[in-house]
Amino acid sequence: MCGIAGILNLAPGAPVTGTELAGMLQPLYSRGPDGQGTYLDEPQLVGLAHARLSIIDLAGGAQPIHNEDRTVWVTFNGEIFNYVELRAELEQAGHRFYTHTDTEVIIHLYEEHGLRFAERLNGQFAIGLWDVRARRLVLARDRAGILPLFYSRDGGRLVFASEIKSLLRGLSHRPQMNRVALDQVFTFWSPVGATTLFEGIEQLQPGHMLVAENGRVSISQYWNWIFREPGDYLKGSVEDLARELHGLLADATRIRLRADVPVGAYLSGGLDSTALVALMCEGGVKPNTFSLAFEDPGLDESEHQLAAAGHFGVNHRTIRVGDEHIRDGFVRTVWRAETPFLRCAPIPLMALSELAHRSDCKVVMTGEGADEVFGGYDLFKEAKIRRFWARRPDSKWRARLLQRLYPYLDITSARGQAYSEAFFGSGLAGKESAFFAHGPRWKTTAQGKVLFSEETRERIDGAAAVAEFAHALPAGFGAWDPFNQSQYVEAKTLLAGYLLSTQGDRMLMANSVEGRFPYLDHRVIEFANALDPRLKMRVLNEKYLLKKALGPQLPPGIAARKKQPYRSPDSKAFEAGRVEFVEDALSEASLKRTGYFDAGRVQLLWRKVKSGRAVSYKDSMTFIGVLSTQVWHGLFVDGVTPPGGRL
Amino acid sequence: MSVAEQVRQYILENFLFSTDVSLLGLDESFLERGLIDSTGMLEVILFLEETFGVKVADDEMVPENLDSVNRIAAFVERKKA
Numbered sequence: 001m002c003g004i005a006g007i008l009n010l011a012p013g014a015p016v017t018g019t020e021l022a023g024m025l026q027p028l029y030s031r032g033p034d035g036q037g038t039y040l041d042e043p044q045l046v047g048l049a050h051a052r053l054s055i056i057d058l059a060g061g062a063q064p065i066h067n068e069d070r071t072v073w074v075t076f077n078g079e080i081f082n083y084v085e086l087r088a089e090l091e092q093a094g095h096r097f098y099t100h101t102d103t104e105v106i107i108h109l110y111e112e113h114g115l116r117f118a119e120r121l122n123g124q125f126a127i128g129l130w131d132v133r134a135r136r137l138v139l140a141r142d143r144a145g146i147l148p149l150f151y152s153r154d155g156g157r158l159v160f161a162s163e164i165k166s167l168l169r170g171l172s173h174r175p176q177m178n179r180v181a182l183d184q185v186f187t188f189w190s191p192v193g194a195t196t197l198f199e200g201i202e203q204l205q206p207g208h209m210l211v212a213e214n215g216r217v218s219i220s221q222y223w224n225w226i227f228r229e230p231g232d233y234l235k236g237s238v239e240d241l242a243r244e245l246h247g248l249l250a251d252a253t254r255i256r257l258r259a260d261v262p263v264g265a266y267l268s269g270g271l272d273s274t275a276l277v278a279l280m281c282e283g284g285v286k287p288n289t290f291s292l293a294f295e296d297p298g299l300d301e302s303e304h305q306l307a308a309a310g311h312f313g314v315n316h317r318t319i320r321v322g323d324e325h326i327r328d329g330f331v332r333t334v335w336r337a338e339t340p341f342l343r344c345a346p347i348p349l350m351a352l353s354e355l356a357h358r359s360d361c362k363v364v365m366t367g368e369g370a371d372e373v374f375g376g377y378d379l380f381k382e383a384k385i386r387r388f389w390a391r392r393p394d395s396k397w398r399a400r401l402l403q404r405l406y407p408y409l410d411i412t413s414a415r416g417q418a419y420s421e422a423f424f425g426s427g428l429a430g431k432e433s434a435f436f437a438h439g440p441r442w443k444t445t446a447q448g449k450v451l452f453s454e455e456t457r458e459r460i461d462g463a464a465a466v467a468e469f470a471h472a473l474p475a476g477f478g479a480w481d482p483f484n485q486s487q488y489v490e491a492k493t494l495l496a497g498y499l500l501s502t503q504g505d506r507m508l509m510a511n512s513v514e515g516r517f518p519y520l521d522h523r524v525i526e527f528a529n530a531l532d533p534r535l536k537m538r539v540l541n542e543k544y545l546l547k548k549a550l551g552p553q554l555p556p557g558i559a560a561r562k563k564q565p566y567r568s569p570d571s572k573a574f575e576a577g578r579v580e581f582v583e584d585a586l587s588e589a590s591l592k593r594t595g596y597f598d599a600g601r602v603q604l605l606w607r608k609v610k611s612g613r614a615v616s617y618k619d620s621m622t623f624i625g626v627l628s629t630q631v632w633h634g635l636f637v638d639g640v641t642p643p644g645g646r647l
Numbered sequence: 648m649s650v651a652e653q654v655r656q657y658i659l660e661n662f663l664f665s666t667d668v669s670l671l672g673l674d675e676s677f678l679e680r681g682l683i684d685s686t687g688m689l690e691v692i693l694f695l696e697e698t699f700g701v702k703v704a705d706d707e708m709v710p711e712n713l714d715s716v717n718r719i720a721a722f723v724e725r726k727k728a
Contacts, residue, residue: 443681444681447662447682450663450664450665451664598664598665600664600665600666601663601664601665602664604660604664604665605664608661608664613661613690616687616690618687
């Protein structure tokens with residue numbers, strides 16, 4: 001995959017130096033261990049840097065790469081999967097290539113189409129492009145947010161990088177925490193929009209482009225999650241549409257097999273990843289597969305993983321994760337994620353990418369995105385039930401449908417039912433609200449804010465997080481079916497902000513493994529977004545059309561299997577014994593020093609966790625949120641090197 | 648300490664992580680405030696059963712009985728009587 005970085009003087013200033021670029025490359029090592037490269041233009045107004053993970057054109061693909069007369073340069077992290085077709089077109093139009101990389105098509109596309117080049121790309125990317133003649137820097141990020149790209153205006157400079165720890169090396173000062181972002185984390189599970197945990201550092205949003213020219217910086221959007229209005233959905237029989245979807249996914253998978261190294265696959269045991277392995281086999285590739293197994297039987301899916309692997313006859317490896325992995329991997333995960341998080345789910349995923357790395361696998365196909373694109377989450381199902389219930393709020397049997405959703409919450413059918421009804425019924429009157437589906441989740445998460453310090457509360461406006469997000473909804477949103485609206489909200493909050501970054505790219509890159517996401521091929525997304533929502537969720541059968549399209553190739557029973565969302569051990573991992581870094585992070589002295597949380601309240605929660613009484617999701621999320629924030633502060637604000645040295 | 652006060656203290660310490668009684672009114676609805684979700688309510692029931700020796704039947708687990716400090720206190724009193 002790689003890591004990129006760069007510095008541009010927006011106004012005349014100190015020349016950019018090779019030393020500065022080398023400094024920024026150093027923390028990107030795990031993203032790009034196979035080589036480094038830099039480019040400095042003549043008056044050293046701009047510098048581009050690149051850390052390489054060699055996947056296509058192993059011998060000849062060193063970056064930054066240039067055009068025929070060295071007037072356009074690019075540093076690029078990602079893959080352009082349709083590069084073969086694009087190259088053919090560009091060569092027809094007279095462009096000459098000097099490498100066999102996918103990277104090079106970006107440069108010639110820019111020559112052909114100017115700032116519209118990104119619209120032709122089918123892939124995952126973070127791009128830094130320098131146009132020598134126009135003295136213009138262009139940054140671009142892929143549509144779904146698969147790869148990261150951060151930037152900051154520092155004095156007269158624009159500094160950008162794949163990861164914040166790289167960016168920090170290019171800044172003249174160490175930034176403080178952006179409390180608004182903390183508020184967003186404790187609502188949406190991550191910062192949203194362009195916000196990051198760091199004051200003065202922004203992220204280029206998915207589907208956006210930044211242009212810096214003549215001392216000015218402007219940002220524009222080239223793609224968004226757009227849904228159709230009722231009456232305008234894709235026409236055709238279920239069979240026809242399923243066939244079309246199958247074709248799209250097969251092609252999305254086929255082009256994602258393009259690599260000069262073997263491509264493996266993550267196998268979770270569920271529909272999405274199993275289907276990908278099926279498609280890969282269909283495409284003539286038998287991938288090595290990798291899975292997570294949990295010591296806690298309530299979380300483990302080994303049986304299904306092994307069944308799938310056996311069915312396809314692939315070489316399968318598993319790593320077994322227990323509470324000690326959570327404790328031992330926590331600090332390193334915060335370091336890689338660069339943000340606090342509320343669930344420990346990323347930690348086992350770092351162990352998984354390490355397994356892939358140790359197995360000499362550099363690339364894995366993975367099923368992330370299917371739930372967002374095809375409406376697979378229980379959140380969507382829950383919202384549907386609630387809306388259905390809202391039509392007859394006094395109806396008991398309507399509410400009983402809710403129980404079907406949550407068997408894994410371990411609430412017996414009668415016990416807790418009234419409560420589940422009341423909880424999920426909250427806000428039934430507001431069923432037309434854009435945030436109807438997400439309301440309960442955000443509200444529960446936000447309970448954690450009760451631990452914020454006075455100081456934190458003063459610096460944020462409690463209602464702002466959701467209000468600001470509401471403000472940024474696209475025109476036409478109000479006319480979309482509520483199911484589609486929920487999908488939009490999910491794509492813009494959880495998917496880009498947390499799943500693809502903290503749980504995705506960051507955990508993969510920690511061990512130099514590249515992930516590829518066929519379900520996030522933009523043609524697949526656009527197709528799904530144009531569908532009648534009833535094809536995504538038919539009554540309560542989630543991902544209906546996807547199952548119809550892929551079901552026939554799967555091992556028996558997989559499609560019918562009840563959805564088991566991926567969950568890892570959480571605060572429970574911290575119940576037993578004394579864990580050094582936790583004692584430090586949650587000590588009264590440490591809490592007072594960081595000032596984000598109320599020390600007394602945190603201590604009470606900590607006591608509750610240690611005693612084994614913190615059984616609810618809410619408590620677990622709050623605990624992990626506070627702990628990861630404290631650890632984050634030590635790593636990024638204090639700049640302390642964690643125990644064990646280099647992470 | 649009255650039943651109500653004991654209940655309030657438990658909820659303050661375990662859901663608000665505070666000892667400041669002004670943070671929780673005796674008649675405040677937990678549901679409306681989003682303070683206690685369904686798994687949290689199981690926790691409260693466990694507390695009631697252990698602290699006051701009352702058994703809470705499945706069909707008694709309703710907001711009418713449990714959705715505020717005063718409601719819980721009244722419920723416990725009824726059970727003990």
